[in-house]
Amino acid sequence: MLTIKNLNKNFGGLQAVRNCSFEIQEGSITGLIGPNGAGKTTTFNMIAGEERPTSGRIMFEGQEISGLPTYEMFHRGIVRTFQIPHEFSKMTVLENLMVVPPEQPGESIIKNWIARGAVMRREKEIQERAEESLEFLSISHLWNQEAGNLSGGQKKLLELGRTMMADAKLVLLDEPGAGVNPTLLMKIRDMIARLRSDRGYTFCVIEHDMDMIASLCDPVIVMAEGTVLTQGNMNDIRSNPEVLEAYLGGGEVQ
Ligand SMILES: Nc1ncnc2c1ncn2[C@@H]1O[C@H](COP(=O)(O)OP(=O)(O)O)[C@@H](O)[C@H]1O
Ligand SMILES: [Mg+2]
Structure with missing residues (x-):
């Protein structure tokens, strides 16, 4: 459904995203994980049209969409939520x-x-x-x-609600579990699964809660230093020494 190819984004001298390539299959809930600063949010911003790629391509349903503005992306069915809710x-x-x-x-x-x-x-x-x-x-x-x-968790649910008002096809969720208590986290997870089965949405989810990623996402793409380190199912990723290495000093894969 979505293919990004050799995507780059520079902020001055900083390469936030470098030669990043991956695909999101229609109907999947694809996880996007990686330590802080890996370039996950910047990648979302380019897919959703908030940032223009420095170079590289983004294809959605067979059409080139790189650099189109947010309303064009929205019109095509790409909807995103924010790490910090924008109510x-x-x-x-x-x-x-x-x-x-x-x-x-x-x-x-x-x-x-x-x-x-x-x-x-x-x-x-x-x-x-x-x-x-x-x-x-x-x-x-x-x-x-x-x-x-609203509480932090309720605002996250409201963000999900906003994706339900659009005729969404691909929903990009940036840390839907951040700042949410464990009970509400389960609820958000179930809602995502239900939105896929009932409404046919495809999801790409950035999240630090590895239990949530493990129970919801397949495949999982790991980014580090602006590019894809590896991808696969969560069991493979948990036992991958390169992934553990990338998280050292940053977070932890549990
Ligand atoms: N607007 C910006 N201007 C300058 N640097 C930025 C900007 N946005 C992100 N960065 C930098 O790009 C890198 C990747 O950030 P980000 O995409 O937010 O990572 P992640 O979401 O994986 O934590 C970080 O080093 C961050 O400081
Ligand atoms: Mg981020």
């Missing part, structure tokens, strides 16, 4: 979801005048979809809360 803190939970779908007719004053019925129908559809998403994530009771007041 609209003064809006309610429901409103945060309702602003996701693009090109809403109600945003145009003219259309509001001449096609009021259509505008209202579309708005009702969007609201229903938002309510369904909240139900799916079991956070319906929070619909009217200001998003800024």
Whole structure:
């Protein structure tokens, strides 16, 4: 579904991503792990259109998408969440979801005048979809809360909810488990698995919680120093001496 080939990203003299190549198969939940500073988030930023590659190619469903802006990526079905949630803190939970779908007719004053019925129908559809998403994530009771007041874990669920409002195909999750308590972590993991089976999403997940990666992801791609060190299933990776070496001083593979 997605192929990245010889991708590079330099920040001044720093090579954050270097000659990085990998594939994400449609229908998979692919893990992306590696020590801090390995270039994982920068790779996501390039796939989602937030950063332009210095060089290299990104192909999505057979088409070159390298360097396209975020709204183009979104339009094609590539949706990402952030390591630190990007909620609209003064809006309610429901409103945060309702602003996701693009090109809403109600945003145009003219259309509001001449096609009021259509505008209202579309708005009702969007609201229903938002309510369904909240139900799916079991956070319906929070619909009217200001998003800024949610706990860290609830904000992560809201981020997942935003991916459900888009017609997502490939969802990039940047540390969905960061700052989340173990119970909620399990819930987020189950939601990801359900979104794949019920909605057909393909996922690529950056995560430091190795139990979560092991129970959710196959294959797992290991990045270190900007490039792919190895990939395979979690059992192979856990016993790979190069991987252990890469984590020394950084984190730990348990
Ligand atoms: N906008 C930026 N400007 C300069 N350096 C950056 C920028 N973004 C990331 N880096 C650097 O690139 C490297 C890779 O970072 P990142 O992709 O965030 O790694 P990871 O997500 O694997 O922890 C790090 O050395 C980081 O400091
Ligand atoms: Mg990161």
